[in-house]
Amino acid sequence: MNEVAVFRREHFNAAHRLFNPSWDQKQNEEVFGKCSNPNYHGHNYELEVKLVGKPDPQTGYVYDLKKLSELVQSEVIEKFDHKNLNLDTPYFVNLNPTAENISVVIYNLLREKIDESLELKIRLYETERNFVEYPA
Numbered sequence: 286m287n288e289v290a291v292f293r294r295e296h297f298n299a300a301h302r303l304f305n306p307s308w309d310q311k312q313n314e315e316v317f318g319k320c321s322n323p324n325y326h327g328h329n330y331e332l333e334v335k336l337v338g339k340p341d342p343q344t345g346y347v348y349d350l351k352k353l354s355e356l357v358q359s360e361v362i363e364k365f366d367h368k369n370l371n372l373d374t375p376y377f378v379n380l381n382p383t384a385e386n387i388s389v390v391i392y393n394l395l396r397e398k399i400d401e402s403l404e405l406k407i408r409l410y411e412t413e414r415n416f417v418e419y420p421a
Contacts, residue, residue: 286339291346293334293353297366300327301382304371325369328411330387332361334395337404348403360394384411388419 302325303317313321320326334357338347368374370382376390388409399405410416 286342288337288339289347290335290337291348291350291353292336293350293357295332295334295354295357295362297330297332297362298327299330299365299368299370300325301370301377302326303381303383305381325371330365331410331416332357332391333408333410335404335406335408336399337406338402348399356395356398360398361391364394384409384415384417385419388417392419 301320302322303320304313305316308316310321310323334353336348336353340347364374364376365387370377370387376382377386380386380390388407391409392405392407395407396405406418406420408416408418
Protein backbone atom coordinates (compact mmCIF):
# COMPACT_ATOMS: atom_id res chain seq x y z
CA MET A 286 0.00 0.00 0.00
CA ASN A 287 1.21 3.52 -0.78
CA GLU A 288 2.08 6.10 1.83
CA VAL A 289 -0.21 9.08 2.30
CA ALA A 290 0.43 12.44 3.99
CA VAL A 291 -2.16 13.90 6.36
CA PHE A 292 -2.02 17.42 7.77
CA ARG A 293 -3.43 19.33 10.70
CA ARG A 294 -3.29 23.13 10.79
CA GLU A 295 -3.55 25.05 14.05
CA HIS A 296 -3.03 28.62 15.18
CA PHE A 297 -1.59 30.19 18.29
CA ASN A 298 -0.54 33.65 19.43
CA ALA A 299 2.60 34.13 21.47
CA ALA A 300 5.10 36.78 22.47
CA HIS A 301 8.85 36.38 22.59
CA ARG A 302 12.15 38.19 22.62
CA LEU A 303 15.18 37.11 20.63
CA PHE A 304 18.15 37.75 22.85
CA ASN A 305 21.58 36.34 23.54
CA PRO A 306 22.38 37.02 27.22
CA SER A 307 26.13 36.91 26.57
CA TRP A 308 25.83 39.96 24.30
CA ASP A 309 25.08 43.56 25.24
CA GLN A 310 21.86 45.23 24.11
CA LYS A 311 23.59 46.94 21.17
CA GLN A 312 24.83 43.63 19.70
CA ASN A 313 21.43 42.01 20.29
CA GLU A 314 19.76 44.87 18.43
CA GLU A 315 22.28 44.62 15.57
CA VAL A 316 21.64 40.89 15.14
CA PHE A 317 17.95 40.54 16.06
CA GLY A 318 16.65 44.06 15.28
CA LYS A 319 13.16 44.81 16.58
CA CYS A 320 12.83 41.18 17.65
CA SER A 321 15.18 41.99 20.54
CA ASN A 322 12.79 44.54 22.06
CA PRO A 323 13.23 44.26 25.87
CA ASN A 324 9.43 44.48 26.21
CA TYR A 325 8.90 41.55 23.81
CA HIS A 326 6.74 41.37 20.68
CA GLY A 327 4.19 38.90 19.38
CA HIS A 328 3.25 36.76 16.42
CA ASN A 329 0.18 35.01 15.12
CA TYR A 330 1.74 31.63 14.42
CA GLU A 331 0.30 29.13 11.97
CA LEU A 332 1.34 25.56 12.62
CA GLU A 333 1.12 22.67 10.17
CA VAL A 334 1.70 19.15 11.41
CA LYS A 335 2.33 16.58 8.68
CA LEU A 336 2.24 12.83 9.22
CA VAL A 337 3.21 10.34 6.51
CA GLY A 338 2.43 6.65 6.64
CA LYS A 339 0.44 3.80 5.19
CA PRO A 340 -3.31 3.87 5.82
CA ASP A 341 -4.50 1.30 8.32
CA PRO A 342 -6.31 -1.46 6.37
CA GLN A 343 -9.17 -1.54 8.90
CA THR A 344 -9.79 2.21 9.35
CA GLY A 345 -8.28 3.70 6.21
CA TYR A 346 -6.56 6.28 8.43
CA VAL A 347 -2.88 7.13 8.48
CA TYR A 348 -3.75 8.82 11.79
CA ASP A 349 -7.14 9.83 13.16
CA LEU A 350 -7.19 13.58 12.50
CA LYS A 351 -9.51 14.19 15.45
CA LYS A 352 -6.91 12.58 17.71
CA LEU A 353 -4.15 14.59 16.03
CA SER A 354 -6.11 17.78 16.69
CA GLU A 355 -6.52 16.83 20.35
CA LEU A 356 -2.81 16.00 20.61
CA VAL A 357 -1.73 19.31 19.08
CA GLN A 358 -4.12 21.14 21.40
CA SER A 359 -2.76 19.47 24.54
CA GLU A 360 0.93 19.38 23.63
CA VAL A 361 1.32 22.70 21.81
CA ILE A 362 -1.62 25.10 21.88
CA GLU A 363 -2.31 24.83 25.60
CA LYS A 364 1.40 25.33 26.34
CA PHE A 365 2.13 28.20 23.92
CA ASP A 366 -1.08 30.09 23.07
CA HIS A 367 -1.25 33.58 24.60
CA LYS A 368 2.02 32.98 26.42
CA ASN A 369 5.30 34.81 26.59
CA LEU A 370 7.55 32.03 25.33
CA ASN A 371 10.58 33.39 27.21
CA LEU A 372 8.81 33.81 30.55
CA ASP A 373 5.78 31.51 30.62
CA THR A 374 7.18 28.26 29.26
CA PRO A 375 10.07 26.08 30.48
CA TYR A 376 11.23 25.32 26.93
CA PHE A 377 12.94 28.65 26.26
CA VAL A 378 14.56 29.43 29.59
CA ASN A 379 17.96 28.68 28.02
CA LEU A 380 16.95 28.48 24.36
CA ASN A 381 16.39 31.50 22.14
CA PRO A 382 12.76 31.26 20.90
CA THR A 383 13.48 31.67 17.20
CA ALA A 384 11.02 30.12 14.77
CA GLU A 385 13.65 27.44 14.15
CA ASN A 386 13.91 26.54 17.82
CA ILE A 387 10.15 26.71 18.38
CA SER A 388 9.61 24.23 15.53
CA VAL A 389 12.16 21.80 17.02
CA VAL A 390 10.51 22.03 20.46
CA ILE A 391 7.07 21.38 18.93
CA TYR A 392 8.46 18.45 16.96
CA ASN A 393 9.94 16.91 20.10
CA LEU A 394 6.73 17.39 22.09
CA LEU A 395 4.69 15.63 19.40
CA ARG A 396 7.29 12.99 18.48
CA GLU A 397 7.06 11.55 22.00
CA LYS A 398 3.33 10.89 21.47
CA ILE A 399 3.26 9.70 17.84
CA ASP A 400 4.30 6.22 16.74
CA GLU A 401 7.79 6.17 15.21
CA SER A 402 6.44 4.34 12.15
CA LEU A 403 4.93 7.66 11.02
CA GLU A 404 7.08 10.38 9.53
CA LEU A 405 6.48 13.69 11.33
CA LYS A 406 7.22 17.14 9.92
CA ILE A 407 6.50 20.54 11.44
CA ARG A 408 5.96 23.71 9.42
CA LEU A 409 5.69 26.89 11.47
CA TYR A 410 4.69 30.21 9.93
CA GLU A 411 5.86 33.19 11.96
CA THR A 412 4.44 35.57 9.35
CA GLU A 413 2.67 35.02 6.03
CA ARG A 414 6.04 35.12 4.28
CA ASN A 415 8.42 33.63 6.87
CA PHE A 416 8.23 30.00 7.87
CA VAL A 417 10.44 27.13 8.95
CA GLU A 418 10.18 23.39 8.53
CA TYR A 419 11.59 20.68 10.76
CA PRO A 420 13.06 18.28 10.00
CA ALA A 421 14.34 19.90 6.81
